[in-house]
Structures are given as structure tokens and as C-alpha cells.
């Protein structure tokens with residue numbers, strides 16, 4: 207194989223390579239090996255590939271016609287390592303999800319509506335459904351618009367994402383330990399999965415304010431070790447087994463809001479500090495905030511009468527609406543943007559990983 211049709215897109219605050227499943231090897235091992243060569247993994251700079259040398263820019267979306275009724279397209283997300291030759295399908299990515307609808311229209315997998323298009327997307331990683339609604343003026347994807355999202359310069363067309371069945375995406379239950387609060391390594395935590403397995407812990411338990419900058423947190427090796435120890439134990443409690451090399455669970459340190467939002471967050475994915483927060487990460491943290499007794503509930507400023515929660519993060523805020531009925535999730539929704547960066551043929555580095 208010399209070249210593979212590929213579209214590079216920004217999806218929300220991430221960037222990834224989008225492929226039609228039919229353009230990639232059917233065998234998952236062959237496919238993953240090819241994708242590592244496409245991204246330039248393993249290499250801290252990914253200099254011989256199209257990866258951006260960070261987990262948020264070392265991502266792949268694979269889109270295909272639906273394998274079962276109930277969806278318009280299927281979307282498999284793969285997280286590729288940067289320094290390590292690993293490919294993981296153990297988590298969703300709600301940021302790349304934003305680009306899936308536009309990509310499916312661009313590739314002719316689905317017909318666009320005359321003004322906007324609504325697609326049901328099966329997130330194969332968790333077998334859950336998302337509905338994406340985005341502008342398609344004149345039957346073509348409109349990327350331009352007036353919607354700003356924190357962490358991305360400028361504005362673009364809004365992409366509405368709605369979720370109905372994301373609880374227990376990777377762990378099988380919203381509260382995978384069976385409790386709303388646990389104590390791990392002496393730290394009170396809430397282990398929760400509403401689209402992303404997350405360990406929510408108070409920043410104060412780590413001697414932090416929770417408002418530190420990304421560079422400061424990233425330079426703190428002792429903190430990194432404590433986060434790893436916490437997530438290893440919490441991951442086992444959540445039924446995820448040995449998560450040493452896994453991309454989940456994430457850890458989010460929470461503190462009272464200070465910019466008019468619901469909560470302040472600093473998130474580790476799983477050990478690198480996130481410049482903002484993932485989509486499902488934010489949905490999951492917002493879900494915890496709404497539960498009596500959960501870590502974060504007592505620190506949060508919740509809007510009287512419900513409504514969207516603004517999750518503050520190092521580069522702004524992400525607003526998510528989560529509707530709970532006790533510990534049953536009714537729905538979640540939020541807005542993202544996406545942009546086509548290039549469409550062409552990617553030429554992977556020739557075979558052999560090392």
C-alpha cells in the first residue's frame with residue numbers, strides 16, 4: 207500500500223486523521239500498525255508522520271456505514287500513543303466526534319439536508335449513540351460560523367452533539383465502584399463514567415489550589431506520580447483491570463469555580479495535563495457535580511433551576527447540559543465546532559516500527 211485517502215480535521219479541541227473503514231486494512235492488527243506509521247509513532251516529535259506530538263493530536267476516527275440498524279454511520283475512535291507504539295480503542299472521543307458528521311457528508315456516506323443535517327452516530331467504542339446536527343447550506347457542509355469554543359482561536363459553525371446512553375461507556379455502570387464516593391490513597395474520589403471513566407478528586411487533597419497553569423502542573427513530577435498511583439488503584443476498583451498503559455481512567459482535580467462557572471478543573475489524560483478538558487470528560491465531571499455526596503458536588507456552584515454547567519478549565523470553559531433522574535442519565539448535550547484542514551492521500555512511513 208503506498209497511500210491512503212485521509213482527511214485531517216480539527217474536531218473540537220483535538221485534531222485527528224479521519225478515514226473510511228473501507229480504505230484501511232480490515233485486520234485490526236494490520237490497521238493499527240499502518241496507523242502508527244501514518245502518525246509517526248513511536249517518536250516524541252512524530253516527525254516522520256502527521257501526528258502533532260501530543261495525545262490530543264494523535265487521534266484517528268474511522269467511519270463506516272452502520273453495522274446495525276438505529277444509526278446512520280458508525281464511528282470508531284482510536285487513541286494512538288506518541289512515544290509508545292500503542293493504539294487504544296478503550297475510550298470515546300467527543301472532540302473528534304464533532305468532525306464525524308461533516309466527514310460522512312464529505313465522503314458521500316450520507317446525504318446532507320438542504321439547510322442542516324442531523325445524523326445518528328454509533329460510537330463503536332462504547333456502543334452508544336450520539337446525534338450530531340450541523341449546518342449544510344445548499345447540501346454541502348458549512349464550516350464557517352460565529353460559534354467560539356474555548357481552546358480554539360476564532361469562530362466556526364456550531365455542531366450540536368446530543369447523547370442519550372453514555373452512562374457506563376467503558377465500565378458498564380455510571381458509578382463503577384458501586385459508591386458515589388471512595389477513598390483511594392487517602393484522597394476522597396468519585397469514580398464515574400458518563401462517556402469517559404474519570405476519577406474526580408479535590409485539588410486541595412494534592413496541596414493544589416486547582417487554578418495552577420498547565421506548564422506548572424506538567425513540571426510537577428511528584429504530582430504525576432501521585433496521579434498515576436491514584437488512577438491505578440481507582441482503575442482496578444472501577445473494573446478496568448491493570449490500567450498502567452491504558453488511556454483511561456482520566457483524573458480531574460476540582461476546585462470551586464472562579465470565573466462564574468460551575469467548577470474549576472485540571473485534567474490528566476491520563477498523565478499529560480489537558481490544555482482544556484475532553485468532551486466526555488466534561489460531561490462526566492458535570493454528572494458527578496449533580497450527584498449528592500459526590501466529590502465536586504460540595505464545591506460546585508450549580509445554577510438554580512438547572513441548565514447548562516460551565517466546566518472551567520485552563521483555557522476557558524466548556525458548557526454541558528446533563529439531565530439526571532437520580533443516578534439515571536436522561537441526556538447530555540453540548541456544542542462543538544470542527545474544520546476540514548486537508549483532504550488527500552497520506553503516505554505512511556514504510557513498514558517496521560522501530
Ligand SMILES: O=C(O)/C=C(\CC(=O)C(=O)O)C(=O)O
Nearest residue numbers: 220299300301484485486487
Ligand atoms: O480525555 C482525553 O483523552 C481527551 C479528549 C477526549 C475527549 O474528547 C472526550 O473526553 O470526549 C479530548 O480532549 O479530545
